[in-house]
Amino acid sequence: MAALYIFNPEHDYALANNDPHFMPPASAVKFALDCALFLSYIVPEDATLFLPHSTNDKFYSVNNHTWSSETSDFQSIQPWGWDALVLHQCQEHFPYKSLEYENMVITVRRLAHRRNTIEALEYLKQHCSDEIHLPEPAQELFSTDEIEEYIRKYQHVIFKSPYSGNGRGHLYAHERSNPTLLRQGGGVIRRQGSIMAEPLYEVVQDFAMEFRCHNGQTEFSGYSLFNTLHYGYAGNLLLTDTQIEARLTQWVPEAHLHAIHDHLRDYITHSIAPFYEGYLGVDMFVYQKDNRSYLNPMVEMNLRMTMGMAAHILVERYLHPEAKGIMRLEYQPKFGRLLQQIQNQEPLTIKDGKWHHGFLALNPVTEETQYAITINITNI
Numbered sequence: 601m602a603a604l605y606i607f608n609p610e611h612d613y614a615l616a617n618n619d620p621h622f623m624p625p626a627s628a629v630k631f632a633l634d635c636a637l638f639l640s641y642i643v644p645e646d647a648t649l650f651l652p653h654s655t656n657d658k659f660y661s662v663n664n665h666t667w668s669s670e671t672s673d674f675q676s677i678q679p680w681g682w683d684a685l686v687l688h689q690c691q692e693h694f695p696y697k698s699l700e701y702e703n704m705v706i707t708v709r710r711l712a713h714r715r716n717t718i719e720a721l722e723y724l725k726q727h728c729s730d731e732i733h734l735p736e737p738a739q740e741l742f743s744t745d746e747i748e749e750y751i752r753k754y755q756h757v758i759f760k761s762p763y764s765g766n767g768r769g770h771l772y773a774h775e776r777s778n779p780t781l782l783r784q785g786g787g788v789i790r791r792q793g794s795i796m797a798e799p800l801y802e803v804v805q806d807f808a809m810e811f812r813c814h815n816g817q818t819e820f821s822g823y824s825l826f827n828t829l830h831y832g833y834a835g836n837l838l839l840t841d842t843q844i845e846a847r848l849t850q851w852v853p854e855a856h857l858h859a860i861h862d863h864l865r866d867y868i869t870h871s872i873a874p875f876y877e878g879y880l881g882v883d884m885f886v887y888q889k890d891n892r893s894y895l896n897p898m899v900e901m902n903l904r905m906t907m908g909m910a911a912h913i914l915v916e917r918y919l920h921p922e923a924k925g926i927m928r929l930e931y932q933p934k935f936g937r938l939l940q941q942i943q944n945q946e947p948l949t950i951k952d953g954k955w956h957h958g959f960l961a962l963n964p965v966t967e968e969t970q971y972a973i974t975i976n977i978t979n980i
Contacts, residue, residue: 602644602646602647602648602674602675603643603644603647603648603674603675603676603677603678604647604648604649604650604671604674604676604677604678604694605639605643605647605648605649605650605678605679606649606650606651606652606677606678606679606680606686606689606690607632607635607636607638607639607649607651607679607680608632608652608679608680608681608683608685608686609628609631609632609635609680610624610625610628610629610631610632610685611679611680611681611682611683611686611904612681612763612764612768613625613628613768614683614684614685614686615681615683615708615709615712615763616761616763616764616769616792617684617685618683618684618709619684619685620684620685620687620688621685621688622684622685624685629653630970630971631971632651632653633651633653633654634963634969634970634971634972635962635963635971635972635973636649636651636654636660636963637649637660637962637963637964638910638962638963638973640660640662641910641913641914641917641918641962642910642913642914642917643662644662645662645663646662646663647662648660648661648662648671648672648674649662650671650677650690650693652686652689652690652693656669657669658693659671674697677690677694677697677698677701678878680904680905681708681902681903681904681905682701682704682705682708682878682903682904683705683708683709684705684709687701687702687705704876704877707875707876708876708903708904709763711872711875711876711901711903712763712901712902712903713762713763714738714740714760714761714762714763714764714796714900715740715762715794715796716901717737717738717796717898717899717900717901718737718738718739718740719871720864720867720871720898720901721734721735721737721897721898722737723863723867723871724860724863724864724867724897724898727863727866728859728860728863729859731856732856732859732860732895733894734894734895734896734897735798735799735801735894735896737798737898738760738796738797738798739796739797739798740762740794740795740796740797741759741789741794741795741796741797742789742793742794743789744782744785744786744789747759747777747781747782747785747786747795747797748777748782750797751773751775751776751777754797754799755774755775756773756774756775756799756800757772757773757774757797757798757799757800758770758771758772758797758798758799758800759771759772759773759781759785759788759795759796759797760795760796760797760798760900761788761792761795761796762788762792762793762794762795762796763792769788771784771785771788772800801885801887801889801896802887802888802889803885803886803887804851804885804886804887804888804893805825805847805848805851805885805886806825806826806827806828806883806884806885807823807824807825807826807844807848807883807884807885807886808823808824808826808881808882808883808884808906808908809822809823809860809861809864809881809882809884809897810822810823810824810879810880810881810882810906810908810909810912811864811865811868811879811880811881811882812878812879812880813868813872813873813876813877813878813879813880814873814877815877816869816873816874817869817873818865818868818869818872818873818880819865820861820862820865821879821909821912822841822844822912823841823844823845823848823912824836824844824881824906824907824908824909824911824912825837825839825844825847825848826907826908826911833907833929834928834929835926835927835928835929836907836908836910836911836926836927837911837924837925837926837927838911838914838915838919838923838924838925838926838927838975838977839915839924840915840919841912843924845857848886851886851893851895852886852893852895856895857895860884860895860897864882864897868880872903876903878903878904878905879904879905879906879909880901880902880903880904881901881902881904881906881908881909882897882898882899882900882901882902883899883900883901883902884896884897884898884899885899907927907929910927911927914927914975918954918955919954919955919977920951920952920954920955920956920977921954922951922956922979922980923954923955923956923957923977923978923979923980924977924978924979924980925955925975925976925977925978926975926976927962927973927974927975928973928974928975928976929971929972929973930942930961930971930972930973930974931970931971932970933970935967935968935970936967938965938969938970938971938972939965939966939967939969942959942961942965942972942974945958945959945976946958946959947959947960948960948975948977955975955977956977956979957977957978957979958976958977959974959975959976959977960974960975960977961973961974962974962975
């Protein structure tokens with residue numbers, strides 16, 4: 601039997617809130633509704649998509665390209681990420697099938713806390729060669745006094761909410777604190793119990809290693825190379841793992857990259873895989889200090905599907921060997937503007953059944969669409 605898939609990009613908000621009746625921001629709900637069918641490119645052909653926010657038909661059959669208000673039986677539920685909100689939505693529609701996922705929501709929230717990156721980085725520092733100069737782990741702070749002390753020590757600092765992703769919930773300090781930062785940081789501590797702190801680095805390249813936990817084991821799925829804008833997600837490059845490694849080895853030896861993903865896979869296998877089933881992305885970056893390049897292999901762990909893993913699947917399934925590309929999240933606040941923007945692009949050209957060059961929106965775009973996940977393909 602097929603699985604039921606859910607695109608719930610509000611997951612990071614819902615995970616932090618931890619309330620089954622949480623109302624996501626209207627922008628997150630609109631993103632979910634506009635881009636839900638993007639999943640049809642990365643899930644199995646026999647999958648069914650479930651749109652919990654839809655007020656009309658909620659189910660879409662990928663292989664039949666049909667909508668309905670009901671779905672046939674399915675084997676498992678696989679959201680973008682598990683949280684209390686999506687579990688509640690599933691319980692309303694599939695009360696018996698949802699029972700088996702209640703512990704998964706508790707597990708994901710426990711393992712997704714940023715303090716687990718401290719343990720993971722300590723593990724890598726213990727098991728990797730001294731030739732791989734890894735940074736010190738982040739620190740978990742519990743008061744505004746500790747925030748001020750950390751700024752005095754490191755001067756250029758980034759603070760992160762324990763539950764956050766894609767650049768959300770970050771605060772920055774340069775040499776001194778200020779009342780606004782202390783108020784915001786204190787608010788994070790009151791809501792989530794603590795705040796994470798680490799020095800700001802001169803980042804030269806963001807990337808991620810993508811894993812999948814299944815039946816207590818962990819497999820390394822591959823790399824993803826992404827761009828950020830104002831510390832938020834801007835897009836993924838569509839490149840093969842070999843091409844991504846070639847780029848990364850400008851700064852980091854190939855042997856170091858392989859050692860990191862081998863030891864990280866071991867860590868995930870004994871610390872996460874016994875309790876978690878699904879995709880897991882570990883964000884990393886290469887940074888420069890004193891004219892030398894270093895690797896930070898533990899920026900954050902995302903216990904969910906990621907845009908990086910989606911890009912990896914797109915490359916494996918659809919990208920022509922002669923092609924490369926970029927996957928972006930497009931947004932236009934004014935109705936009709938996104939449709940006009942997309943209509944002006946060069947249509948996608950297929951060669952040997954694969955994407956060769958041109959532009960494609962991975963979700964339907966109408967006058968009312970404000971969000972689209974798009975790919976732009978060029979030749980190597």
